[in-house]
Amino acid sequence: MNPLFDPGYRPEDLEVQVSELLVATADESDELIDRSISDVLRLLRDRMKMDVVFVSQFAEGQRVIRYVDTDPGNPLLSVGDADPLEVSWCQRVVDGRLPEFIPDARRLPASAALLKDVPFSIGTHISTPIVLASGEVYGTLCTFSQAPQGDPDPNDLKVLRYTAKLAAGKIEGRRVRERQGAGVPELSLVPLERKRSL
Numbered sequence: 211m212n213p214l215f216d217p218g219y220r221p222e223d224l225e226v227q228v229s230e231l232l233v234a235t236a237d238e239s240d241e242l243i244d245r246s247i248s249d250v251l252r253l254l255r256d257r258m259k260m261d262v263v264f265v266s267q268f269a270e271g272q273r274v275i276r277y278v279d280t281d282p283g284n285p286l287l288s289v290g291d292a293d294p295l296e297v298s299w300c301q302r303v304v305d306g307r308l309p310e311f312i313p314d315a316r317r318l319p320a321s322a323a324l325l326k327d328v329p330f331s332i333g334t335h336i337s338t339p340i341v342l343a344s345g346e347v348y349g350t351l352c353t354f355s356q357a358p359q360g361d362p363d364p365n366d367l368k369v370l371r372y373t374a375k376l377a378a379g380k381i382e383g384r385r386v387r388e389r390q391g392a393g394v395p396e397l398s399l400v401p402l403e404r405k406r407s408l
Contacts, residue, residue, distance in 0.1 A: 251279035254353060254373065258366045260334070262286050263353040265377065266300050273298040273349070286330050286356075299324065300350040303337040310338050311367045314358035333358035336367050340374045342382055351377065 247265075255263040264278040264287055272292040280286055295301045299321075302308040308320055312335040315321040325332060337352035351374040353366075 247277045248279060250373070251277060254369070255279045258336075258353055258363070258369075259359065260336075260353040260355045262355075263351075265340070265349065265351055266298075267349040268295055268301070268347060271295050273300050276349070297327070299332075299335065300337060300352060303350060303352075304339045304347055308335075308337075310370075311336050311362075311364055313362045315354075316358070331356045334362045336362075336370055338367065338370045338374050340378050340381070342378050348378065348381055350374075 251263045251265075255261075261284065262278065262280045264280075265276045267274050267276050271294065273295045275287050275289055275291040278287050278289055299308060302320075302324075303310055309318075312318055312321055315325060315332045315335050321332070321335065333355045335352070335354040337350050339350055340348040342348055351370050353370065
């Protein structure tokens with residue numbers, strides 16, 4: 211069994227796994243970087259037993275899905291999907307209209323009122339901002355299940371926050387390299403084991 215996907219790990223073990231997967235690189239191919247991001251999102255979704263996990267970016271008044279992992283048999287979101295930022299759950303989490311951790315979206319009045327406007331069901335919803343050192347909100351790291359989880363783990367929010375903080379560092383590193391003319395891809399993330407083999 212792959213130890214990264216061993217369900218016996220505790221949340222703090224998941225944080226270690228995420229940090230081992232996310233290592234800044236300035237010279238990797240887009241394909242390797244995208245595969246690395248996919249590995250992190252799949253790890254989070256599998257371990258948290260969610261249906262979807264994604265990274266969104268807030269750009270030009272839109273919430274844009276940049277990376278997503280979802281059940282292949284039930285693709286609820288796709289890369290490039292966008293909707294007006296003001297009506298998104300992501301923006302509501304950032305500005306405090308929704309909490310970061312929602313065990314059952316049907317039972318919280320603020321989220322229950324929004325369910326009629328979503329083209330799929332949302333049960334347990336966990337989301338956290340990706341905040342850069344400047345204070346700028348890049349977007350969010352979100353995950354949700356279509357049905358409420360029987361016993362959602364509040365520690366999953368801690369893991370998402372930790373992962374979002376690491377992602378913010380990668381985004382800032384990319385921006386610095388772009389200013390220096392290196393022009394590297396968005397969210398330069400690569401598994402540690404692959405980096406060591408290069």
